[in-house]
Amino acid sequence: MQHELIQHILNCVSYAVVVVDTKCTVINMNNVALDFLERRDRVTAVGIAAEQILPIATPYIKKGLASDEFKKGTGRIVKRGTELFFEITPLIIEGNLEGAVVSLQKPSRFEELAVELSSFQDMANTLQAIFDSSSDGIWVTNGEGVVTQINRASEDLNGVKTTGIVGKSIDEVVETGLVDVSVSKEVLEKKRQISMLQNITKTGRQLLCTGTPVFDNGGRLSMVVVNERDVTELLDLREHLRAAREITEKARKEITNLNMLELEQGAFIAESKSINRLLASALKLAQLEVSGILLLGESGTGKSMLAKLLHQHSPRASGPFLAINCAAVPEQLFEAELFGYEKGAFTGARESGKAGLLALADGGTFFLDEVGEMPSSIQAKLLKCIDEKEFTPLGGSTPKKINCVIIAATNKDLEKQVSKRLFRKDLFYRLNVFTLTIPPLRERVEDIFALATSFLNKYNERYGKFKVLSPKSLRMLQNYSFPGNIRELDSLIKKGVAVAEEDVLDVYFEQSLLGAAEAETVSTKGLSMQEALDMVEREMLNEARRACKTTREMASYLKISQPSVVRKLKKYGLGAS
Structure with missing residues (x-):
């Protein structure tokens, strides 16, 4: 009778339970496990090696059985297989390790676990050990709503002792304020399986409770088995993820707003015929939502503003506008900025990882400014990303799809750079599907x-x-x-x-x-040649400071190296532009 009662209880549990002995031989399983593992009946399943039905979990079962923690009854292994979570816990009978219990559940139902058991001397003792070894709480009430049994996990989750609960009616339990609602009472009234969240006053935990009715041969409700799963941390995690998504979305919007601020503060001035023709072409391309637009023009002609104009007038205008200045990002950090990285990808990486600009630009526009300065080591990876429409973050293994329009800009002659093998020809063709050239102000x-x-x-x-x-x-x-x-x-x-x-x-x-x-x-009259040269050099530096924003731009403007610009500015006591 006791054996049948516990078998009934196991069959009412909403997750799959498989019991093995110390030799990893299956000795029992509930009805949910039979369905999960596609076994015809319990008779054909009992006695087979665990590897036949649990190939992924079995190595962990063996490892657990050999550990000191399992022998002391304190071990617990939680892993995720291909489709299911499984949890393995020791089966302790009269102080001895007799096997393991493995419980299986799909992630969609907040289930992570399973329990490991081992051998048994008496089937009733084994099933009772399973009942007590479950890391989920289990309550059993009879058909009149009186609590007949709770396991140790339920004691911990609810902050109660069996002696203080067993024998009391569900109404009495609710009146004490232990729980805010009773799933057992709902099942007794509606005579069907019911799931609900319960807030436990004493421990502050939130439990996902599934109550299952058990009917006798006469069709009368003879008991209710309630399975309790602690989902406090899962709910907290869900809330943290929701907050993180909101923060990410807010950051994307703020970055886009900052990037578009220049366009809002000073609209694209177009009085000349050449600029009006350019804008007409740009607006056509924007409406077509094409990628691979290359903006050409001297430094300071307004390439970044034109890129923002293309985004603003495209079907993706409500999406983000993200930009990277290829000349301003150190080569060793460029890949991480572009593609992002996973946790522990490199020394000094954020503990939580970081989303790359391409991921943040999802659904919008990504602008590669000064693309002619892009490190050669990154060019091949960007080309692969554009061709395959996906990328893999640093330290990651799962590719992410790319869904953004790519616009590039440069003041360099990319074709000349291609001929000098300073820029990849294939990447040049990908970025140069459409070309818009902004004339200099003097024209x-x-x-x-x-x-x-x-x-x-x-x-x-x-x-x-x-x-x-x-x-x-x-x-x-x-x-x-x-x-x-x-x-x-x-x-x-x-x-x-x-x-x-x-x-x-x-x-x-x-x-x-x-x-x-x-x-x-x-x-220059009366000056030495060196003094005259210094004066000319100083004036050229001043002219470059007026024309450029950074020392990198000044270096390109003067056709010297950036360190030389910094050194000469220091020499003449001139601050950077």
């Missing part, structure tokens, strides 16, 4: 007045000034070559609004645009 003089006026209004408002441009100022601006293009014009107006003494900027422009050449002609 679009019609735009200078509109741009200068826009910048003047912006900085007057920012600094609380009232500077104005006269016709003379405009002529000087239109006659200047602007080697730094729009960026140089922007910097020139910004500095004039901030530091010029007069409201009309004529004198400031004369000093800034014309004074350098005149000073050079006059002041």
